[in-house]
Structure formats: C-alpha cells, structure tokens
Amino acid sequence: MIRTILVIFLVLSTLNAGYFGTTNDMCDGNKYFQCENNYNAVRNLQIALNSDKKLGVKLKVDGTWGEETKSALMAFQENYGLEKADGWVGKRTKEKLDTIYSKVKFPKDIKVVENYKTKKCYSCYSDFRQNVNLRKSFEIYEDKKLLKRANGRNTKLTVDVSEQRVRLYVDGKVALCSPCTTGAKRKFEPNTKIYRDKRTPMGTFKITEKIADKRSSIFGEYYRGKKLVYKGDKRKFSGNKKGLTYQGASLKNWMRLTSSGIGLHASKYIKRYPGTNGCIRLPYKVSQTIFKNVRQGTPVSIVN
Template sequence: MNPQINPRHLRLFLLALCSFCFASCASGPPTANPNQTGNYEGVTVNPYSPGTYAHFTASSNYPKTYSIYKNQAVLAATSPSNSKVIIDMQLQRGMLLNDGVVAMDYPVSTGKRAFPTPSGDYSILEKKRSNKRSNLYGKIYDAEGNVTNSNADSTTDSIPEGGKFVGASMPYWMRITWTGIGMHQGSVPRYPASHGCIRTYYKAVSTVFSKVGVGTPVVVR
C-alpha cells in the first residue's frame, strides 16, 4: 500500500523543480557589453564594428602594431587642399586627415631622448621625392670605401684621409622646419629612434607624400 503523499510537500517539490528548470534554461554564457572593451574567458572583446577606425584603435595591439588603417573613401578624396597631418609622439603614430576625418593612421618613429622632435604647429615647407640626404647624419667611409662609422655626425666625427661622409638617404622628404626637421621614409621601430625627424613607415610614406603639399598643416604633439 503506497504511503499517502502530503499535498504541501508535493507543492514544494514541484515549485523547486520548476525553479531549477527555469534557472537552467535561462542561464548561459554572458553576452559582451557592447559599450566597453573587456575580457571574457581570456578573449579580448572589441565592441566596435570591424573596419571602423574605432575598431582599429581599440585593438589590443594598438598603437604598437605595424598595421595601417585606411578609410578608402576618405583617402581617395584627400588632397593637398584639404589634408592635415598629426604626429602623435606618445603613440608613435601619424594620422592623415581630410577635413578632420582620419583617412589613414600609420606607424612613425620620432626623435630619441638625445634628439627630441620639437612639438608644435607647422606646415610643409618643401617636398622632395628622392635624392635628399642628411647633411648632418650618415656614414663615414675610408679611402678604400669601407664604412668606418655607420652612425656619424658630420659636425663632430673626423673623416680619414681620402675618405668621405655620405649623408643618410631621406626619400619622400617633407620639410616642416628650416632647421632640418621633416617627415621622410626611414627605419620605424615602435619607439622614438631618430635624430629629430619623423621617420615614416615605408608602406605609408608614398601615400602621405602624394596627399600633402607645400602649406599643408602638420601638428606634432
């Protein structure tokens, strides 16, 4: 003979069972907050739409990446009449703007501690595509053509008899001061490394050169 089931106990059992089922169905992996970048189970969440500038700058490897951001539509419409360049020394990035909108964001390397790049508002004073060499920094060769100093300063380092000083090549030269500071193609480690100039990444420099002209504003900050 089956023992009689207490109706009150039955109701409590059914209530507990329903609560358990509801919690099991409702629970699941939490959704990423669309308003912030964070980590979920070790995976970085970028809340912005892929391809946007916000997504590019929110990436975990920005600003140290060698990647270049391009807004192709804005870049195509950029010209010396509407362009502006911003050099961010803290980020070691350059931004080519079209009427305030970022057309391209690219790596640069500014002056190291002993030769800092001066901050300020400038404009491009001169452009020279090729055959531009530094008259201060470069290499010294002996009479046989061997390099005796690969990081020479022409104002302080001596040249051996029969030797010569050859200034460092600076293609895509874009002068911003008459004291020798400008933007040009060069080695771009992800830290300040130049003698004051703004070395521009080789995959970006020709585009920057083509989109600016004499008079284009350049802000170094």
C-alpha cells in the first residue's frame, strides 16, 4: 500500500517535468514558418514565467504570443545563462524551462480551434497567383494531390529572385509555391565591418547532395565554454582558436547546388527581400516537403 502511494506521488510530482519538451517551438513566426504558437503551450509559458520571482514579470495569461511574452522569455534566457537570448523557444530553451519550472502546476489543456484569417482555399495555382501578392505575401500554395504523384524523377525547382519565391513542379505543374530568401546584394559582415556582394548565382543547377541534418563547415560560432567569442564566416576569424569550440550553423534539409557552398535549406528567418549569404532559405515545413520530393540530380533554375 505504502509502495503504491509512493509510486503515485512520484508520478504526480513529475507530470510537468517534460511539458515544454513535448511542445512545438514558440516564436515570432506563424504557421508558415516553424512556430504555430499553440494556445496551451503559450499559456503555460506565461504561467511559468509569471511564477518566477527572479524575472518579476506580470504577463497576461491569454495564450497569445506577443512582444511582452517574447521580452519576458528573453529575460529568462539571460537570467539562466542560455547562449542565445533571442526570444525563440527552441530545444535548449525548452529543456531549461522544464528544469526550472518542473514544479509549476499547469491547468488542463483545452481544445482550441485555430482561426487563421489568412488561410484561404484556392482552386488551382492560377487562382492563387491571381489573388496573392507574391512579392509581399507569406502565403503558401500546395496541391496535395499533385504532391502525391512526386517521385523525384518528375520534379524540378524554380527560385525566382525578383519574387523571393520557390516553386516545386511535378509533371510540369506547380505543386508548391512558397516564400524564400535568397542572397543579399550587399551583406554586412559584423566582424570585418565590410559590405560584400552575396547574391545567389543565376542559372540552372542540379541538386548534388541531400543531408537532412547538416551543420555548416563555413558559417557558425566559436565559443569559449558557454561564452560566444565569434559569429560568422570562420575563414575570416583571426583570433586564437586554442580552447575554442566551433558550432556550425544549422542547415536542416540541406540540398546543395554548387561546390562553393550554395544550396537550399530550412531557416527560422524568412524575409520578403534578399538577405542571405548566398543560400536559399526555406520555411521549415516547406523544406521538408521539397526535401522529401526531390532527389540528387533534380534540376533547379534560379531566375530573376
């Protein structure tokens, strides 16, 4: 009997221990990016942050992601020594949240019907193109029936630099059209204080490499312990590397186009204007769809 009670107590005491680790990321994005900002997860994040006397925040517990919640999260990240205080609830932040707030009691999750006002149904791609400002909108077009027919051999990609859009074709028809971000005309390097031309090269290429979870061997960060020492192109780092550890930038769903390191990959940061070091950034879910449906040898046309 005593043993049974003890087991029940231990189970109840660890109910919240892994709550945040089971949720999706939370951030400034929307459903077209990596962050859906689920009502229950955001609400419990607000409850957890409010309970922390070190932070001294009084967030409105409404389950809505916003600037106040983001600012409180950044204060949490700074207070508890996370490497990046960027207001993004990613893997490491979720692990820390679970550690710090394992004893906080959260209310029962409730079912919420998401109402995305921007979500519309389009009968075909021409309908989508006619009704959406492709240069400014973050909306994504998907033809799920057409995507089911994709087998790698019947697919091709087009990246339109002027529209900042990527299109996946299946049997010559548009199966997916999404925002993307290509190389900047003038990219500022914070370490060298120099602006450089980083435009994505025009032309027709082929996917030569596919890696689901790649780390960049060029762009990344140098750390001394947990302290960030340098961020950027490691070839331009002129300091002493002794005692430093290098962490390459995440390039999930990597699809290489050139030997010089230009490719397509997932990113948190999708803009409606060129802004990369030359690669083509894709919304996370879009990168998954494209990665799944292309193969090495799939042609990619980069046009303007």
